[in-house]
Amino acid sequence: MNWKSFFMGAAVGLIGGYVVKEVIDQKTNVSPEKVLEQxxxxxxxxxPISGSWIHMEAEPYEKQQIHYRVYKGGISKNNNGSTEQFEFIADAxxxxxxxxxxxxxxxxS
Structure with missing residues (x-):
């Protein structure tokens, strides 16, 4: 067996596996923009809403002993002349x- 061919095949396999993992991870997560829109x-x-924001990176979160990856954000609303502000946590x-x-x-909740 030629070692050069073996290492080349192993490298291509590792790179291909990493790319597939990244594509699968991206497809299983909702984008933060889509979460904010929802x-x-x-x-x-x-x-009506007067403002909104969302943290663009998912972070770990635990609720009732269940682990999630979440996005955190906020919403501002006008209600009868006063501004109400809310924070939210959404499953990524x-x-x-x-x-x-x-x-x-x-x-x-």
Whole structure:
């Protein structure tokens, strides 16, 4: 067996495996832009939104002993002349809201 061919084949296999893993990881996660769009759509049902933001990198999060990768963000709304602000935590894999918390109140989930 030619060692040069063996190492070349192994290198190509490793690179190919890494590329496939990255493509699969990207397809199983919802983009942060899409999550923010979904959250804004839900909030708009109760009135106009004045601002929004989302952290672009997923981070680990645990809720009731279940581990998630999540995006964290916020929404500002105008309500009868006053501004209400909310923070949210959304599952990075599905886009599902896990937590919505008013900045001045108790946790709502």
């Amino acid at each position: 959250v804004k759509k839900q909030f708009k049902q109760n009135g 894999q599905t886009g599902t809201l896990l937590v919505v918390r008013p900045l001045t109140g108790d946790l709502v």
